[in-house]
Amino acid sequence: MTLQNIKLPDDKAVNLGKVYDAIVVGSGAAGGMAAHVLTSHGMKVLLLEAGKRIDTSKELKSDEWPYEHPRRGEMPPDRHALLPNEYTIRKPPYAAGIKANHVHSYVQAWGGSDYSKNLIVDEKDHPYTGSNYAWVRARALGGKTNIWGRLALRLSDYDFKATSRDGYGMNWPIEYKDIQPYYDRVDLLLGISGVKENLPYLPDSIFQRPVRLNEAEVHLRGSLAKMGRTLTPYRAGVTTDGVKNKYRMRCFSRGACNRRAGGCDIHAAFDSPTGLIFPAFDGGNLTIRTNATVREVLVDTNTGKARGVAFIDTVTGKNYEAKAKVIVLAASTLESARLLLLSKSRQHPNGIGNSSGHVGHNFCEHVMGPGVTGIYKQKIGALRTNDDGRPGGFYLARFRNLTEKNPKFIRGYGFEGGSGTTIFPGDAIEQPGFGAGYKKKVRDYAGAFIDMGAFGEVLARYENYVELDPQMKDRWGIPVLRFNYHFGDNEKKMCEDMAETAQEMFEAAGIEIVSVNKRILTEGWSIHELGTARMGNDPKTSVLNQYQQSHDVKNLFVVDGSSHVSAANQNPTWTIMALAWRSCDYLAGEFKRGNL
Ligand SMILES: Cc1cc2nc3c(=O)[nH]c(=O)nc-3n(C[C@H](O)[C@H](O)[C@H](O)COP(=O)(O)OP(=O)(O)OC[C@H]3O[C@@H](n4cnc5c(N)ncnc54)[C@H](O)[C@@H]3O)c2cc1C
Ligand code: SF4
Numbered sequence: 390m391t392l393q394n395i396k397l398p399d400d401k402a403v404n405l406g407k408v409y410d411a412i413v414v415g416s417g418a419a420g421g422m423a424a425h426v427l428t429s430h431g432m433k434v435l436l437l438e439a440g441k442r443i444d445t446s447k448e449l450k451s452d453e454w455p456y457e458h459p460r461r462g463e464m465p466p467d468r469h470a471l472l473p474n475e476y477t478i479r480k481p482p483y484a485a486g487i488k489a490n491h492v493h494s495y496v497q498a499w500g501g502s503d504y505s506k507n508l509i510v511d512e513k514d515h516p517y518t519g520s521n522y523a524w525v526r527a528r529a530l531g532g533k534t535n536i537w538g539r540l541a542l543r544l545s546d547y548d549f550k551a552t553s554r555d556g557y558g559m560n561w562p563i564e565y566k567d568i569q570p571y572y573d574r575v576d577l578l579l580g581i582s583g584v585k586e587n588l589p590y591l592p593d594s595i596f597q598r599p600v601r602l603n604e605a606e607v608h609l610r611g612s613l614a615k616m617g618r619t620l621t622p623y624r625a626g627v628t629t630d631g632v633k634n635k636y637r638m639r640c641f642s643r644g645a646c647n648r649r650a651g652g653c654d655i656h657a658a659f660d661s662p663t664g665l666i667f668p669a670f671d672g673g674n675l676t677i678r679t680n681a682t683v684r685e686v687l688v689d690t691n692t693g694k695a696r697g698v699a700f701i702d703t704v705t706g707k708n709y710e711a712k713a714k715v716i717v718l719a720a721s722t723l724e725s726a727r728l729l730l731l732s733k734s735r736q737h738p739n740g741i742g743n744s745s746g747h748v749g750h751n752f753c754e755h756v757m758g759p760g761v762t763g764i765y766k767q768k769i770g771a772l773r774t775n776d777d778g779r780p781g782g783f784y785l786a787r788f789r790n791l792t793e794k795n796p797k798f799i800r801g802y803g804f805e806g807g808s809g810t811t812i813f814p815g816d817a818i819e820q821p822g823f824g825a826g827y828k829k830k831v832r833d834y835a836g837a838f839i840d841m842g843a844f845g846e847v848l849a850r851y852e853n854y855v856e857l858d859p860q861m862k863d864r865w866g867i868p869v870l871r872f873n874y875h876f877g878d879n880e881k882k883m884c885e886d887m888a889e890t891a892q893e894m895f896e897a898a899g900i901e902i903v904s905v906n907k908r909i910l911t912e913g914w915s916i917h918e919l920g921t922a923r924m925g926n927d928p929k930t931s932v933l934n935q936y937q938q939s940h941d942v943k944n945l946f947v948v949d950g951s952s953h954v955s956a957a958n959q960n961p962t963w964t965i966m967a968l969a970w971r972s973c974d975y976l977a978g979e980f981k982r983g984n985l
Contacts, residue, residue, distance in 0.1 A: 392655060393635045394446060395667045400702075403678045405711050409435040410980065412698055412713040414683045414728065416440075417532025418962050419949035420719030421661030421669075422575075422969040427717070428674035430977035435711055436666070436675060437700055439682040439720075440508070440528030443535065445662075449504050451645035451654045464506055467491060470498035471512070476521045476911045481861065483516045494525040496536070496916070504652065505536050514864040519855075519872035523913035524723065530679055531661040532721065533916070534962070539646065539658050539780055540805060541581050541626035541963040543572050547590040547791065548957035555790070555799045558849055561954045562926050562935040565592065571967035579659045580628025581963070582640075582780070586621050591786045591803075591959070598629040600779045605765035605808040605839045605900070610783075612898035618788045623781025623807075626659040626963065636663035642778030644811060658780060678711075680704050684867050686716055686732040686741050686945065693736035695945045701865050715944045715976065715985050719969070722752075722950040723855060726921035727870050729932075729947070730857050742922070742939035742947070747932050749856055751923050753849040753956040755915035756880045758908045759887035760842030763900035765808060768837035773810055782807020785841060785894075787958055789886070798882040800848065802958050804891065806841025839900060843887035846958040847880050849920050874912055884909045917961050922951035937972040944985040948972050 410432040413423045424436045443449075455461045464470070469489035471478075478484050484492050492512040497505055508527040517524060527533040547554070549561040569592070575581075576595040583596040600622045602610060610620040631639035640657035656663040669675045680703040687710065689696040697712035718725040729748045732741035740748055787801035814835035822830060858871040888907040895902055925931025928940035937952045939945040948969040950961050979985050 392446075392638060395636070395670065397442060397670070397677055400678045400680055403435065403676055405709055407712070409433050409676070409711070409713040411435075411715040411717055411976075412437060412711055413717045413719055414698065415532065415718070415720035415724070415949070416530050416666060416677075417527075417661055417719065417721060417949075418534050418965050419721070419969050420717075421531065421534070421665035422966045423717045423719050423948050423973050424675055425665040425669045426970050426973035427977060428669045428672050430974075432674065432977060432980065434675050435713060436677045437681040437683055437698065437711065438530050438677070438679045439703055440530060440532070440679065441703075442679050443507060443529045443531070445535070445652070445654055448507060449652045449654045451652065452643065458503060460503065462503055464497065464503050468493065468506060471495050471523070473911055476523050479516060479518050481518070483861075484513055495523060495914075496525050508535050515869075516861055516863065517870045517872060518858045518861050519870075520874050521911050522872045522874055523911045524918070525913070525916045526721070526724075530666065530677075534659065534661040536652050537626075537962060538960070539623075539625045539627055540784065540960045541594070541624050542784070542959035543592040543594060544957045544959055544964050545590050545592050548955065548959070551800065551955060551957075557799055559923075559925060559930070559954055562924050567935075568964070568967050568971060571971045572963065574970060575963060575966045578632065579626065579664050580630070580632045581624060582622075582627055582629040583624035584622050586619050586786070588619060588786055590791055591619075594624065596624075600625060600629075600781055602783060603809040605768060605837070606783050608765065609839065609894070609898045609900065613785065613894060616894070616897065618894070619786045620783050621786065623779070623784055623805075625780045627653070627657050627780045628659075629657070634664065634668060636667050640780055642780075644778040646780045653780075681709075682865060682867070683720070683728060684731060684865070686718070686728060688732070688734040688736055688741065690735065693942065695741070695942055701867075703865070706865065715946070715980060717973075717976070718945070718947045719949045722918040722921055723870060725947050725949055725951045726855055727857070729922060731868065737941070742932055742941050742945055744941050745929055745932060747851075747923065747930065749921050750851045750854040751849040751920040751954075752853045752855060752874055752918070753847045753920040753953070754913070755844040755917045755956060755958065756847050756876055756884060756909060757842060757844050757915045758906060758910040759884050759891060760804070760806075760840060760906050761888075761891035761895050762838065762840040762903045762906075763895045764834070764837050764903055765839050765900055766837065770833040771836060773836060782809075783841075795886070797886065798879045800846040800879070800883070800958065802843045802845030802883060802887055804841040804843050806839065808839035810836040838903075841891060842906070843891065844915055844917075844958055844960070845880065845883045845887060846956050847876060849923070849955050850877065855921065876909065876912060881909070917950075917956065919950040919953040919956045919961060922947050923954045924952045925954065936975040937968065938976070946972060946976055
């Protein structure tokens with residue numbers, strides 16, 4: 390099979406005189422799915438994306454070795470990726486003390502990557518203020534799906550109905566049976582690899598061929614099973630058996646996923662352009678304009694309904710308007726909240742869809758940092774095996790607050806981890822020494838390391854919120870977000886438990902411990918920001934209904950993670966797409982019935 394590429398029409402060719410059936414803002418997981426589903430229902434859709442098109446076939450070279458790159462993979466010297474201790478630099482004057490012309494989030498530094506600098510925003514152009522927050526943004530067609538980590542998990546009623554179990558917060562307005570058919574559709578359309586485990590709190594997907602666990606991981610799985618805990622092969626949003634899509638190939642296990650900050654140049658790993666947008670474009674109902682930063686949802690002053698959007702050409706700085714009968718925001722959790730707040734009018738003085746005052750609030754995500762690294766001694770000096778060609782290692786499912794009630798914290802966490810030889814042995818960087826002895830040590834230990842790190846639920850709290858900064862604007866003159874966001878006591882207690890259990894589990898498995906990490910990483914580090922426009926049945930305490938439709942403005946939908954009522958502890962992207970599919974099916978039905 391040969392991969393196809395697509396030639397999209399020039400941005401200027403887009404007809405802005407036309408009234409589209411729907412405008413979708415943003416082209417990541419949520420926007421890609423919205424465009425895909427709405428066009429499949431025959432709706433004429435204009436997709437506006439703030440970032441540029443990236444020619445991944447030229448820019449993303451998954452198989453390039455560091456020594457083939459002019460700077461061993463490093464960025465040019467005028468660019469800098471933020472370190473954990475630099476996340477306080479958002480106080481004006483912005484990025485003071487950092488001499489580099491371009492400043493990127495910490496993700497840009499992963500694996501000495503040069504590739505993702507063209508995707509990840511320059512923080513000098515895209516500032517924000519307030520409390521510490523590592524806000525990773527990718528502005529390009531496909532958004533963060535170009536570099537995501539691929540772990541694709543489902544939520545369950547332990548998450549949707551968590552309030553009924555522990556009394557905290559608000560239940561979602563849906564239950565698992567409402568979303569399950571849409572999870573199935575996402576699995577079948579995009580491909581996911583994994584193994585069925587029959588866990589009620591981590592539902593199985595319709596899996597393709599799984600990633601194989603290697604020796605150390607099989608050993609750990611056996612030891613954990615005795616504790617009643619489940620370690621399962623990485624549930625990867627990767628097609629291992631292939632899907633019907635001429636833009637994607639099946640994974641042939643080159644072990645290259647982690648060579649760059651994500652990204653798969655044969656698109657076996659899901660990304661929104663090849664998985665959703667290009668196939669939709671081929672259907673003939675989709676128009677795409679990149680370099681189009683939406684700055685406001687425009688309102689019909691007679692009806693109070695949305696009539697279109699105002700946007701800025703990111704390159705020329707010129708202002709334009711586009712018109713549609715329905716507006717679908719999918720700019721990502723925080724950018725969609727920003728857009729709602731920016732869209733003030735006589736009818737919507739606090740921002741469109743914000744009569745409840747909840748836009749920007751109930752902001753939640755995952756807390757991470759604690760984990761453990763060990764050595765599986767049986768593999769030291771062992772012959773190198775071909776067990777590393779995988780798009781992921783393992784996932785250890787939640788085990789807290791399921792049947793028992795932890796006295797210190799509510800909700801739960803899971804671990805992501807892995808072992809074995811990676812295509813480039815990470816320990817080579819940290820191993821001291823030089824010459825033949827150094828090389829032998831690197832080779833001997835390369836396949837013996839095993840590590841895992843936890844991702845835990847951060848509780849959705851009204852008092853954790855974003856708002857518009859009254860002074861600071863971005864490079865295009867648009868007010869930026871101010872963060873008021875902190876981890877609470879529940880997260881801190883949970884993190885203590887993560888470090889303790891990580892150590893216990895490795896000890897129980899007889900894995901020699903190299904280090905136990907107790908440090909909590911800065912807010913935002915998990916790149917799973919959620920909440921800010923939550924769904925709910927009560928318009929006084931929620932922004933959207935169960936179909937991600939604004940309670941206030943019936944032709945306005947917000948289909949990204951901002952709608953999530955709680956963060957759960959599972960990575961969110963598969964849920965974002967399943968929900969977006971469900972809502973867009975509903976939207977298309979209402980549209981046909983003339984109800985929007
Ligand atoms: C390194 C990394 C690893 C990750 N690993 C995982 C993982 O393993 N599992 C998982 O589930 N999730 C993971 N994620 C998170 C995942 O990428 C996101 O959940 C997902 O991309 C969210 O989709 P989205 O459409 O809401 O946002 P995005 O993918 O960010 O897309 C939003 C798009 O909207 C555009 N946009 C923003 N503002 C505007 C505007 N005003 N006008 C027009 N367009 C606009 C942006 O340019 C962007 O293209 C990871 C993310 C990163 C960066
Ligand atoms: S291991 Fe598979 S999914 Fe990962 S980069 Fe290689 S082909 Fe793509």
